Structures are given as C-alpha cells and as structure tokens.
Amino acid sequence: MRDATPIGGAPGVPPDPPDSATAVVDARGVVTGWSVGAERLLGYPRHEALGSPAGHLIASGEGSGDGLAALSESGTTAVLRHRDGRPVEVRVRAYPSVDHEGRAQRLLVVTPPEQPSPALVTADEAFAQCRLPLMVYDPALRAVRASAGAVRELGLREERMCGRRVTDILPAHLCHRVEDGMARVLVTGEPEQFHVRGSARPDAPERVWSVTVAPIVTPAGQIRHAEVSALDVTEQYLARERLALLNDISARVGSTLDVMRTAQEMADVTVERLADFVTIDLLDSLFRGVEPKPSATGMVPLRRAGQRSVLPGAPEALIQPGDVDDYPESAPPVRCMATGRSSLHGAQDESIRDWQRADPDRAGVVSRLGIHSIMVVPLRARGITLGVAVLVRHRREDPFTHDDLLLAEEIAARTAVAVDNARRYTLERGTALALQRSLLPSRPAAQQAVEVAHRYRPARTRAGLGGDWFDVIPLSGARVALVVGDVVGHGLRASATMGRLRTAVRTLADVELPADELLTHLDDLVTLLAAEEDGTADHEPDPEVPTSLIATCLYVVYDPVSRRCTAASAGHPPPAVVRPEGAAEFVDVPPGPPLGVGGLPFETAEWELPPDSLLALYTDGLVQDTAHDLGSGLEQLLQCLGHAGSRPLETVCDELIRTLLPASPQDDVALLLARTRMLDADRVATWDLPSDPALVADARARVLARLEAWGLREAAFVAELVVSELVTNAIRYGQPPIRLRLIRGTTLICEVSDGSGTAPHLRRARTYDEGGRGLLLIAQLARRWGTRHHAGGKTIWAEIELTERDR
Template structure:
C-alpha cells in the first residue's frame, strides 16, 4: 500500500502541487486503486479500507461524459468529470493524472481532484429567484453610501466606495495606490495606520474613534473606524477593509451628558459664592467654551437680597473666569472687581429678561457692544472671538447673574444644542450659587449674633492684662457656642470665664448668650466659683426641660437635642495674689510662671453643665505677679491632627516659648495649633496677673466697740491724705462710719476694715457673721435704717459677699480725674 503523504510524482508539473487539491488517488496499470487519501474519503464517501483494491470504474461509476473526462485526465490532460458519491449523488470535479512509480518500479498514476474553477457562489436564492451575480456585488460596493475602503498589505488603497469618494473629495482612481497618510490629516491618519498595522499583525478586527476633518473644508466630526481583515481561502490576511461611521451626534451627546455629570459632581463642593462660580467656569472651559466669565449682582457680595430681574444698565461683580489660554489673557478685570454693562448689551438684556442668547460677533447686538466698549472690541479682534453665548444664572425665580461663554480657538460656532447645554449647566450652578449665598448670609447673621453676645472688648479692670481670640468654625455645621468673658468683681478681683455649648448653629449661639448673661449675673452677687457653677447647672437643666416640653417646638424649626455645655470659672485676687477655679467638664487652665515654667492647674473635674450627678469643687492656689493664665475651649487642643493629650502637650510647648506680648502669644498659639479651616469654634483668653502692694492697700483690725468708729474715721482720713485723695475724704469717712457701725452693731468680731486704692476707692468691712444686710427706707420716727441708704447714695457701687469666715460689705467711691 502506498502512503499518499509520502508519494512523489515523477513529473514536476506545478499542478501536482496545487494547494487547492481536495482528493488524491493512486491507480495501477490494471485500473485498481492502490492509494486513497482522506480528501478522497471526504469527496466521495468511500473509506480507505473499502476503496483500496477495488476497480476504479466501480468506485467512480463515471457516465459517458464523466468517463470521457476521466479518460482525458488519465491521458495527462486536465478535464472536468462527474463522479459518483457513495450515496448516489453526482460530484463535479476537475481531474488531472500524473505519472507515478511504486516501490518496485511499476508504473502507476496519481489522480488529483480539485473543485472546478468558477466564481464563488453567493447565498442560496429562494426558489424561483435568479440570485445575485458578481456584477451586482461589485456595484453594491461601488455605490455604498458609507465610507468603505480596501487596503493591501502595503497599506495602499485598492478599492473605495462612493461614500469614501464623497467624504474625501477624491475619485477612486485618485485614491488607488495611495496610503492613508496621503489622504487624511496627520492626527487622524497616524491613528488609522497604527490600527491597520495591528490588524495585519494580529488578524483581529479593531474598532476605535477618531476626531477631525476628512478634508480641510469639511466640518470636524467624530468617526467610528472599523478595520477588518480580508482572508484568502487559505486563511491568510491579504487585504484590509476599513469602514467609517459618522457618530458625531452620539459622541457629542455623550460628551454633553458627561459634562453635566461633572458639573453636578464638581460645582457646589463648598458653600462659598466665589468658589462655586469658579467651579462652574473650570468645568466648562475646554469642553464647551474657550473663555468663560461669570458675573453676579453686586448686592450678593454685600449680603443684600437680590431684586427680581433688574432692568437698565447694571453693575455686576466678577465672580469667576477661566480660559484655555494660560493666565486668562482675554479678561479685562479680575475676580472681585465690578463692571458696568449698558442696557443694550447682551448681558444686561439677559439679566433683565432672564433668557439666554446666542450671537456671532458679526451680529448687530455684539457690534453695538464693541462700539460702546473699545476694550472688549480689542479683545475680540486680538483673540479672534467669533461666537458668544450669554446665559442667565436663575435660581428660585431670581436672576443672580450672567455667564458669558466665548469661542475663539475652536472654529465651530456655538449651536442651539450648545445653548441648551449651557442653560442646563447654568441652572445647576445657579442653585449651588444661591445655596452658597444663603449659607453665607445665614452664617454672617449667626456670626453677627454670636459676636453681639460676646464681649466686644474686655471690661476695664486692673487685676490682669488680657488678650483674647475668637475664631468661628469654617464648616457647614455652622457656628458653635464657644464664649469667653472678663468680669470685674468687688475688692479689685476679676473673674475669667471660658465656656462651650455643645452643638452648632443659631441654637447653640442663643444658648451661649443665655449662659454668658447668667454667669455675669451670678458673678455680680459674688457667688463662689463652685456655687456659681451649681446655679448655672440648674439653669441649663431648666432650659433643657423647657425645650423638651410637649408643644415646645415648631415643625419647621431645628430639632432640639439635649442642652450640654462646659464652663471654666477662675477668680483672681490681686491683693492676696490667690486664684480660685472650678470647672464643669472643661479643660483645665494652663499657668505660665514668670520663670517660664508651664503647668496645668489641677482643678477637680466636674460634670458638664446639664448632666448633673456630681458636685463641683474648687482649687485655690497662689500665683506670683506676672504669671499668665491661659483659658481655652477644646477646639484649640483637640482636632483631626491630634487628640486632646497631644494638643495639651503642644500647647505646653508653645507656652514655653517666650513671646514679646500676650497678643503675640495668642497669634503663635492659633498659628501652631489650628488648621487653616478650623472644624470647631475657638475661644482663647490669656491673662497676665498683677499685684496690689502696700502702696495701694491699707487694712485695720477693729475692736467690737462703738467707740472704734471714730478711730476708724481718723485712720481713713490719714491714709487718704497720704494718698492725696482729700477730695473724697468726706464721702469715705461717711461710708466707713456707716459700714463699721453696722458691723459692730449687727455683726460678730473680729471686724476688719480695708481700703484699696485702684480705679476707684474701695472700702471693705468684714466680720464673722453670715447675716447679710439689706437696704430699707426708714420711716419718719425710726432711729435706724438709714445707713445703707446713705452708702448707696454716696457710693458708686456697693454690695456684700460671703466667704468661709463670714461676710464682707464693700462700697466703691469714684475718684476724680485719672488714677494717680
């Protein structure tokens, strides 16, 4: 048996190597089949075992026509024959025989059967249909309205459809043999040729987008390019088919949708009017316009509610601008500057009517604008501006400003679709701008309220030198309830207060105002620090109970939460140089001694106000003159960058650095401890202590004897003469006489008299009785009851304060002229 794969023809005729051969058989001189290929099995259906050894005439069953063809093939000529398949049907093939020798040198013939050479048939036509001939297929390609081209392996054009001729403006003969680089602009042809090269290398179809002009005079379009391999019957990629589909509208629609999505995501990220307008300009430039300006009504920047649709000439203030050119050279003014627009200009009409407008620079409206504004006319000329849109920024029925969009680098003018897109962008941006405006107005109102509730300047006193800082939060949560205060007390003492209401907004500010007022009221009656916080805690509890009562809230108002606050109350006495402090859930004060040592006072911690459950305790210690007390709210030492412990350590290090003044120390603490945008309100109060020595203080211990009143008046007169305060001697004698008389008559020994020369002359009389005097109007025949009335008439202020050893009655007498 001869192996068909190893058989070698004797003749070198090239036909023996026809790659299209589908079947081969070997026939010996007797007409018997001695070799049968797999292709022969496929062609005629006879398996190799059945075919080998059988007469060829029985297998092929050729009729007269086929037999003649078969005989012609055996004679060495190529001939067409009809062969019989095993299932009985006829198979038309092209036959040719070649001389052959077997292993013993016997002559044989190698018969090769191939499909007949004829045009490849198209799809089967329905019964009775004539089918499509090759000429029709050629005409269909030539007349195809889509741009379709065929390229060879050298990337040269072979065929071009009518659509390709129309788009490129060339006939097929002119394109034949030319590369893509000879037909398309550079930025397009390189992308196309790279794709064609990849398809030749991989044999896989590729699809990609290109944007540009198919010829110089054509408009810019977006094309979906498909490059497909064309294979030979052997499967080799010999040509490429390139088709182009105009997807400009679909692509622009996707771009517009993407731009709107970006505007929604990017515009309004902050509640700042200028920043919001700039975000709109940044998102629009380069994707819709080459230059954008956004001008808003000047009243928006002054906190005034805008009026609906102002008419006539208007003054607008530049909120934002952006350009595809570095430095925005087209702009005539800077953000923040104001500009006047005459009534006839597109921005003024846009603002008055609330309707957008689209213009070419050759339009009458733009020409009139250029004549009225030579500066803008020069910008139009220099940069080649050719298309302009004026878009109103309207929100909640009010026009807030105008956006002007310009094209000069992009050659295509604005279209109606661009106008609709710009209107949608402006509508979304206008809502964000209006939200920012409303937030700014509300924040300014809350800040004004809070600042009105805080001390504008510390009250005049001489016990301490003070410096302070208040920084409102820069977050959407709004202002908090931080506060501080400096309260002069009797006996030349001073109270330093810092507090914080938990929460933000107007409610926190209002609660802060109530607490600050309560602290000043309680301080005026000289309550000790722990008792003052106890009274303040009761007040917070009552406020919370009122807000939780049924029907206490309106549906549209802020939802109430528990009222919780912290407070630190410190009292300093410059005579004894002693400091007393109590805290309600507040960080302790920091103390800087004159030698630079920094420590935190160990004030016993108490619960926050409104929580209750534990009593408040005080800490009393002595401070050298020139020491610094630092009171602060937790926002100074606690934040995202560090916790409370880390903040306190950083505060200690900052206070250890010497500074030339308390103001400089405040600035250093704010700069070191706080971020650029503090998330919480900050209240900081620094106080440098002073001391009153013997030159300003005189005291006497008096016996509990009415005769001691005269001695007390004499001692006071002598001291006032030494202090050169003779002008108030009569008033001081009268006040001292009444106060000492009351202490001896109604009080308990020991009785002590003290004069303090400060901004006023302070007279104090102390005894060990806790009974507080009260003023009443004496009747006509009463022998007593006029003492305190006289004191109240002659003194600037008077009062009583209780302490552990009894009470002190005091009176302040105004000194004439400046302090000596």
C-alpha cells in the same frame, strides 16, 4: 398514490424535486394517482381527482385530454384549472411507466415555471459603492482601494488616493494615530478600535469618528492588507459628552455653601469642555445673603464671582473675581438679566456690535483674540434671576449651536440652585452670627487684675454656629472672673442658650458666689431650661439635633492682691498655666458633671500664680477636630503655650489658632488668654480694727493719711464718709474680727470685713428715723458697692471713682 416505475429510470428515485405535484394517468387518460402536492397546487382532494379524466384539469383553450400526448420528459408549459376556476401556469413533465399489472401509464410531475436568476453583484462593485468610508492599505501603508464613502468624506478621487500614505491624505492631527494603529494591526493581526476628533478635510466641520483598523488575511492566514473603516459618531459622542458634563456639574458644583466658590466651580468644569472662556457675574447683594431686587436704572452692577479661560492668565477678562463690573444698557447680559432669557450670538451680530461700541475695552479683547461665538445665559432659581454667565469661543473654530445653548441653560440652572442655596445659607449664617456676636462681649470689661486677649471662630459647617462663649467679669476687691463655656449642639438654639447662660453667669458672679456654688446654680438653671423646652415642644424633633440641653463651663477667679486662683469646672477641659520660668501644664481642676446632668456636686481648686503667668481657657473645638484627636490636640496646645514667653497675647492667640485649627473648623472655638498682674504692696493698705466705736475716728485718720501718701486728696472726702459708715456698721452690727482694707487701682476700693454672715440691706429712712441713711449715702457717693460672703464672715465693699490724673 400507486407505485410507478419510470421506464429507463431507477425505481423509487423521483426525477424532480420531492415537493413537486405528481399525478398518474392511465392509457385512457383517467387519473389513477394523486399526490398531496397536486392537491395543494390545484385544490382537488384525492377522492375527487381519482377516476376523473385528466383533460378536465386543463384550462379551456389549452387543449383536451388528447393534448396529454404532447407532454414529454423535457417539460411542457401548460395552464391547468384550479378547483376554484382560476388558471395555474405550470411546467409539466411526463414520464412513461407501467403499473403493477404491466399496463402502460404516465407519471406527470408538475412544477411552477422557472424564474430567471438575477445577475450577481461583484465584490468590486459592492466595495466601490459602499457609502461607509472604507479604505485598504498594503503592508507599506499605502492606499490600495477607497470606497465611495471615503471619496465623499476626504474630497479626493480614488485614483488620487491610491499609492499614497495616510499622512498624505488626512490632516496631521488625525493621520498619526490612524497610521500607528495600522502598523500595529499588520504586526499583531488583532483589530483595533478608537475615536478620533477633527475635520477630515480643511473645509469640513469637526466631527468624531469611530475608526476600526482590521487585518485582511489570505486563506493561508497571512496578513496581506489592513482595512480602515470610519463611522461618524459625532451625535452619539457629543450626547455622551454633554451627559458627562452635566454629571460633573451635579457632582462638583455646590460642594461648599460659598457663593464665590460655587460660581468658580461652574467655570472650572465648563471651560475646555464647552467654551474657551467663561465668566459668572452675580448681583452684588447675593454676597451679603440679601434677596436680590431689580435695578431701578439701566446700569446693572454685577460682581464677578468666577471666571476661567483656556489661556494662561485669562487675557479675555477685564476685571478679577470679586470686582464689580457695570454693563451698559445695550449689552446682552443686561437684557438677559431683565428678561431672564438666554441668547446665542455671533461676533457680527448687531447686538454684539452695539455692545462693543458702548464698551471699547471689550471690543479690543474681541478683536485681539478673535472671539467669534458668544452665549449669554441667566442664572435663575425660584423664579429670580441671580446673575448671568457669558460663554465664548475663540480657540475652537466651530461656533456654538442650539444644542450647546440648551446644555448651557441646564448647567446655569443647576448652578443657580447651588448659588441660591449658598446665598440663603449666607443669610441664615449671618443672622445667627450677628445674634451670637451680640451675645458675646464685644470687648472685655476694663479691670486691672489680668491682661486678656481672646478669639472666637465659628464653625464652617452646614450644621450652623455653636454655643461657645467666653467672658471677663470684674469682681470686687480688684478680682476678675474668667469664664469659658460650650453648649452642646449647633444652630440658633445653641446660640440662644449660650446667651442665657452667659447672662446667668454674670448675674451670679455679681452676687459674689463662690465658683462651686455658682456652677451649682447654673446647673439648676440648665435643668429648668431643659424642662421648659420639653414642655413647650410642639413639633417632631430633628434626629440630627441633640434633644437634651447639655453645656460645659469653666469658672476661674483670680485675685491680684493675694495672687491666688480659684476654679471650678462643669465637664470642661482644664485650664493651662504657663509660669514665667516654667513649662506649660494643665491645672488639675476636679472635673464636675456637665451642666444639665446634675446629681454630683462641684469642687474647687486653688493655686497661687506669680505675676506674668499665663492662663489659657478654651473650648474643645480648639484641641479636638478631624485633623487630630483630643490627646494630640492638648499636647500641641502645651507645646505652643510653652513658647509664648513674654510675647504679646494677640500674637500668641493668632499662633494657637493657626497651629491648631484647620481651614474649615467643624466646631466653634472660644479661646481666652490672660496674663496675670499683681498689685504691689504699696498699693494696698490693711488694718485690723478692734470692736470699739471710739476708734472709728482713728480709722478715718489712717485712711486720710494713706490717701495723702498716695496723692489722692480729691477722693479723701468721699473715702472718709464711706469708711466711717462701713466701720461703724461693722462695729455696731457685726462681729470681730474687723478688718479695713484700701486698694488703689483704676478706682479706690474700700473694704470692711467682719465675722458676721448677716448682710446689710439698702432701705429708705423715714423723716424722723435716726438711722438707715448710711448705705443710701454710700450708694450715692460710690461708683458701686456690694457684699460678698466668705468662710470667715462677710465683706462690704465700695468703689470710689478716681480722676484721670489719680489713676
């Protein structure tokens, strides 16, 4: 475009906005200049526009080239023709100028027509029409302005609110927090934000508001007023509250594998946050771990597993946890159990009124406490309805909503899974416990050597029961074997192994093996069992279950005649001894390797015990737990035993369990206490016999005389036959020295010892045999008989039954 200087204007300064379309027209009306803006506005490129008459740019009917003379600096509205033929309404200003040669020309400036400016909205109008609850308070905490949203929510006109304090406008439970916030903001100048919950007016529902209190300052920075705005965040708040409740349900419900505790945890978490009173009733069979079955009658017996109320003492409850409640057939809980569907009720619903008519006691509670909203929700797991939860409201005025019902269903579903896990654990643990109890002695065998008391406490962990065991085994010669053992690990495998080992110990004890030899044979058995398990394993091992078969065992034999104890240990904690006039101490029994390890021999320890001494055998679960380590546990054991004195053994057992065990032991515990007895000298008779068959009659005479002195005339015939046979065999087949001993206890024990290690065998004599009938005769007449070996030879013994009067 050519340079143009407007007449009377400053050179180079455009009189209009720089983005206007401009053109230069000479005195003949020919276009001599064409800007990019003109090309953009009318579509004519520069090479087409230059040299063409300007009149061609004017739409028909709007004038011609002579019409350009009417254009002026003030601006004229014109209709130009676009290159594509459409009209373009513009405003044209014409400025006279000259070109570089001094010839007259005009500068045309074309702009779109000016649009009328919209009317401005005042700040007062914007505030008055604000839909958000917004109020302004002066330094005296009196209302100055109120928005339309505040008028709507508070139900008061702005004129009535102005000049009044918050305490005169808002309910009492909301006003104090808002007013305290304004007082702080007017002092500090720092805005505050907090949540309040309640109704803005008596007839409005309860809501949650996010309240912001901010200062209004002058340009000089002086705090003049306080602005209070409120945003209804009820839905967001309730959604977060529901998520938090579900999170707590997942974290806190099912913390233990106990049905009652699991149900009570649901009630504890739900009350106050969702309901005012909650009850959880479960089918009675769940508490025994039995699979629930539908009821054949209309009445459904449910056991109260948990309940919680916002009121002290739970006045809404008619029964206590653990009691059984029979719901009538018309009650919503019964329909809930039958259909597996939840329901939402008001106090005036027909179903609730039918329930009240059938159950007057509950009707009285509903009327007295003003219960107005009820939810009945089933507890279902694996497609089985396990119980029902009833949630009610009476203190909170707002009723349950459909969203509350969905939340309660989710809570009940999660609780039901935990309850079912607890039920299944109860069933499995009951089965394992029944197995273990069947493998343990129900009561110690009768014997006269010691007075015994025992305790067995299974572990309260998810790992299951362990393999601890104890036993009291009567031996020949009025002796007794005290056994305590522990199979490493938990579960049915440990319990089954324990039963096999206990049976093996009784079998080996019955053949009168010494303590060290018995443990050697038991070690071989454990090694064999481990090899069998390795050979039959057809599945991947559980990393949490020990794969090796290891056990510990302590075997103690006490003889009430000699008052001596013999013990051997296979990796087991040592026995504790309390003598009548001494402190408690541990016996130094050589600790052999645990059973199943092998490689080292077992050794025995012998010591003498006076009568009324106390022996304590136990497993490591008694002295080692999370509450204390092994060293402190052993020390506490000695302290408790030191105060045992002559107290009953049952009392001592209870005190040890109460002192040393936590509420939920992590390992099984077996405890066996034995107070020693001594057979008086007048109850034992011993004779050394020469190896002469002619003196058998003399031995019979001595026995008869002693039985006469003991007043055992009825046992004399059998005793004479048994002594005659045993002494004859010892003289004929044994070696000196020969010794005859009678022991009077609950039975009459006849023992004949000799220096030979050859044991007799029972056999059936043929018709014409002259011998071989002696042991058969003894087996028929005696209660039991047997042979035991010792370092000096062997002893053949027989027990003769005594009458009740002679014992």
